[in-house]
Amino acid sequence: MIRMVVTDHIFADLEHERAAARTLGAALETFNVATEAETIEALRGANIALVNFAPVTDAVLEVMAPGAVIVRYGIGYDNVDLEAADARGIAVCNVPDYGGDTVADHAVTLALMLMRKIIHFDRVLATGEWISPPVLAPILASSQTTVGLLGTGRIGLAVARRLQPFGFKVLAFDPFANQEHVGEYGIELVSLDELFAQSNLISLHAPATPETHKIINAANLDRMRPGSFIVNTARGALIDQDAVLEALGSGQLAGVGLDVFDPEPLPRDHGLRTHPNAILTPHAAFYSEQSLQNLQRLASEEAIRAGRGENLRCLVNRPALNAPSA
Template identity: 65%
Template sequence: MVITDHSFAGEDFERAAAKDLDADFAVFHATTEAEAIEAVRGADVALVNFAPMTAAALGAMNPNGVVVRYGIGFDNVDLDAATRLGVRVCNVPDYGADTVADHAVTLTLMLVRKVAQFDRALAAGGWPSATELAPIRSTSETTVGLLGTGRIALAVAKRLRPFGFDLIAHDPYADPDVAAAHGIDLVDLDELFRRSHVLSLHAPATADTRGIVNADNLAKMPFGSFLVNTSRGALVEQDAVLDALDSGALAGVGLDVFHPEPLTPDHRLRAHPHAVLTPHAAFYSEQSLRDLQRLAAEEAARAIRGEPLRCPVN
């Protein structure tokens, strides 16, 4: 049992699981394909954060190996190669849904109320009038569109409803009854962009969703709308977003994820006055990290014992 890479304070849950099962255990800090290959060579179970699990890395594992991805997404795992090689892949989709939802709602409220722009004006010595950054919509006049209706999106909806936002969503796999119970009207993709004053992204990066926030779709949104992304950077064409910000078509963005990451030091988003940025930190709270490591270690233990995996993705 190995950890290819992580950014946690320690590995108590993982070490305890390995000890209970009398499994060899090692921790690496792999960032490249070559380092990932060496980290997982001969491993039965690999707990993976951001290390690139390419076909070559997956092929270095023991037969019937299992990859446990720390987190929801598994973009860094070649899923097709894993399936072809007989490597099972699982994730931890439920460790921090509430924390990410809190972050998405925080960004939404900051954008709608233009908190960052007011703050920057005062920090620069100014004292803008309340109407200087007009228009500012009331929440009851604001439609929030959700791309996706998974755990996090539903948690966002639950938090936004008391503010009076109108909620719509697009998700081809949505359960209409669940959406209705959360006060969400399901719409097609075109209507999602046309009606959303705030578009909040909650979808995985797939062939259907990569680059879905592009120039054509942004042009459909109401002028002066907002974009929030706490899901996957690959959903967004960043140059198109910058163009929309510069033209005013987007009045602001709240972004926690980017493509690629990290943003280069000179990236224009960093200095844009209408961008609120966080460094892929929406998942973080002390509780969410404990839950992530505990659930990942429990999944690894199930793999070693030969039990059914809780959250397989292939």
């Protein structure tokens, strides 16, 4: 019998997963693991694993059934050792399209709150005081503001589409994009240096790779216009948090809107938690009732394909090329 395992989750119920298990005639087991040791025990002999944040290391992969399939709840798969999965012939899938619009909504919300300085006005009025708007100058008109996108995948393009009615100029850096395609969204492709130099606000929509690791660092922040903004709803590893804190202190950055951190949770004593120019949310950009339903449904449908031996919809590695010989 197929052994199907949910290692960890945040859902109200697992009806989609249970339905998938019934379709396959599989045994479904659910856990709430967090450590490598716990994950090893949960996935010992598993054929299909649906994984949220559990660490899927080589030691974990070693105990899974031959030809197993891992389905990551979400877009990123930083917690899965892809090289080890390749070497062991284990397929890894993600769910890239369950909630892109929700993340884009969150990113644009943070951007508008920062640029319009909504939090600052609110905090003054909450004390019972009043404020003259020019005290918080400068606040630029959207038509005079350039937003830079680091990445033009599904979410980056959705952000650009939301920004268009406001009249923002939108630039982007993406080495894999072409101008004809992104131009339909009102985006002008530029170099990375130009993105930092010309943008009033940069919104991050790139995966965590060796090339993008801490791409928001002291050197690149210094290339930005004084008083600029950063929004990150992508991956915490894209940002050097200490460099961002220092740039907030110097005024090089006027504000940041961060939904993801490295590590998570953000340490209790990190200065970003209390900085008046930082808007922080707890990795919540993905969340809406509809996006969670989409996530569970799409992940469960992938699990069914895995159990039936069908082509996987969202394979992110190449296990067939590296599977151990029988």
